[in-house]
Amino acid sequence: MKTDRSNPTVLSERGARRVRLAIVFTAVALVLGAALLIKETAYVFTAFMFLGPTLLFAAIVLLGWTILEELREKRVL
Amino acid sequence: MKPRLAWALGLLAAASVLADPSEFGVPQPRGWIGTTEDWIQGVGLGFAALNLVLLVWIWRHLRSGGVSTNSKALLFGAILVLPVIVVFLATAHGMQEAMTVHSCGDCHVMESHVADLKDAKSDSLAAVHYKNRYIQTNHCYECHSDYGMTGTIAGKLVGLRHAYYNITDSYPKPIKINHPYPNSRCLTCHAGAANFLAKHEKEQVDKLMAGTDSCIDCHGPAHKADEHEAAPPKQAAR
Numbered sequence: 594m595k596t597d598r599s600n601p602t603v604l605s606e607r608g609a610r611r612v613r614l615a616i617v618f619t620a621v622a623l624v625l626g627a628a629l630l631i632k633e634t635a636y637v638f639t640a641f642m643f644l645g646p647t648l649l650f651a652a653i654v655l656l657g658w659t660i661l662e663e664l665r666e667k668r669v670l
Numbered sequence: 671m672k673p674r675l676a677w678a679l680g681l682l683a684a685a686s687v688l689a690d691p692s693e694f695g696v697p698q699p700r701g702w703i704g705t706t707e708d709w710i711q712g713v714g715l716g717f718a719a720l721n722l723v724l725l726v727w728i729w730r731h732l733r734s735g736g737v738s739t740n741s742k743a744l745l746f747g748a749i750l751v752l753p754v755i756v757v758f759l760a761t762a763h764g765m766q767e768a769m770t771v772h773s774c775g776d777c778h779v780m781e782s783h784v785a786d787l788k789d790a791k792s793d794s795l796a797a798v799h800y801k802n803r804y805i806q807t808n809h810c811y812e813c814h815s816d817y818g819m820t821g822t823i824a825g826k827l828v829g830l831r832h833a834y835y836n837i838t839d840s841y842p843k844p845i846k847i848n849h850p851y852p853n854s855r856c857l858t859c860h861a862g863a864a865n866f867l868a869k870h871e872k873e874q875v876d877k878l879m880a881g882t883d884s885c886i887d888c889h890g891p892a893h894k895a896d897e898h899e900a901a902p903p904k905q906a907a908r
Contacts, residue, residue: 609732612745616725616732619749623725626753626760627718630711633767635776635833641764649753656749 608662611655618652707766714759717752724748765822768829769811777836779845782895784810794894795886804859813892817858851892853878856885 604612625641664670704712725748731741767773775784787796787809796813799805805812815825828848835841857878860866870878877883886892 604732604737612732612737613729615749616729619753620722620725623718623721623753623756626756627715627722629760629764630714630718633764633770633773635768635773635829635836638764638768638773639830639833641760645757645760649757652749652753656745 604659604663608659611659615652615655615659618648618655622646622648622652707763710759710763710766714756714763717759718756721748721752721756724752765826768826769808771809774810777832779836779841783845783893785896786894792894795889795892797894813855816852816855845895851884851886853881853883853885 622645625637625645629637629641661670703709724744728737728741728745728748731737737745771784771787774780783796786792786794787800789797790801796809799813800809811825815821815828832841861875861879867875874883878885
């Protein structure tokens with residue numbers, strides 16, 4: 594991942610896109626979780642059990658990927 | 671300290687608001703603050719709301735050009751820590767709620783079974799167990815899943831198949847149990863009970879234990895559901 598040397602906190606375009614995608618995945622998982630917590634129905638439960646953990650796992654992988662790239666860029670790893 | 675106190679009070683208030691009143695109007699014990707289930711629901715919703723606010727905040731920061739060290743820490747918390755807690759709590763809540771009679775009665779096909787279960791005039795085995803409170807909660811689940819962890823997993827997989835049948839309106843009519851009802855589900859509660867031993871000969875008990883005789887043969891029918899009401903909407907329309 595490319596970082597701006599003058600401002601190391603600026604993410605590259607690809608890194609920012611991955612983080613945005615991770616945020617969207619997490620938000621969808623959270624909305625499904627909240628819907629299940631508010632009112633459990635067979636459909637919400639089924640949708641949550643399939644999508645919730647899967648989306649969250651994908652979000653964590655995307656975040657981990659971004660962190661690893663940043664660490665490699667900074668030659669920490 | 672004050673924000674922490676406010677946070678704790680907020681959680682307490684949310685849990686007490688979500689706490690169900692006693693089903694039969696029985697007064698709650700002194701200092702009642704809800705069940706574990708109520709707290710799972712309240713804390714889960716609180717964390718989910720907090721998490722969504724954090725995600726919106728981070729999203730706006732990303733759009734405005736970058737992430738600071740602080741927002742990186744928040745990003746870690748908002749994508750890894752809080753959501754894992756929310757997903758865990760929601761799963762626990764969903765697993766528990768999926769066992770309730772209300773959840774089983776969600777599907778059209780089960781409406782008449784649940785109506786019979788709750789009918790005080792019905793003498794079906796399910797209704798007798800329900801009105802006499804032989805089973806305290808989760809009446810459908812207690813009799814239609816095997817005991818132990820594997821029973822729970824198998825019950826959830828069967829539930830998934832039922833959801834598929836209901837969505838596609840492809841369940842067979844009339845509804846029939848998928849396999850012979852195992853005596854072990856009855857005997858887990860009844861075997862060893864004084865009135866069970868008094869009313870069943872030793873030889874009969876042995877046959878029930880071995881599965882050569884079925885409890886339902888003498889104590890059925892299990893349900894007196896209206897099969898016409900149980901017809902899938904598409905079949906009923908034909």
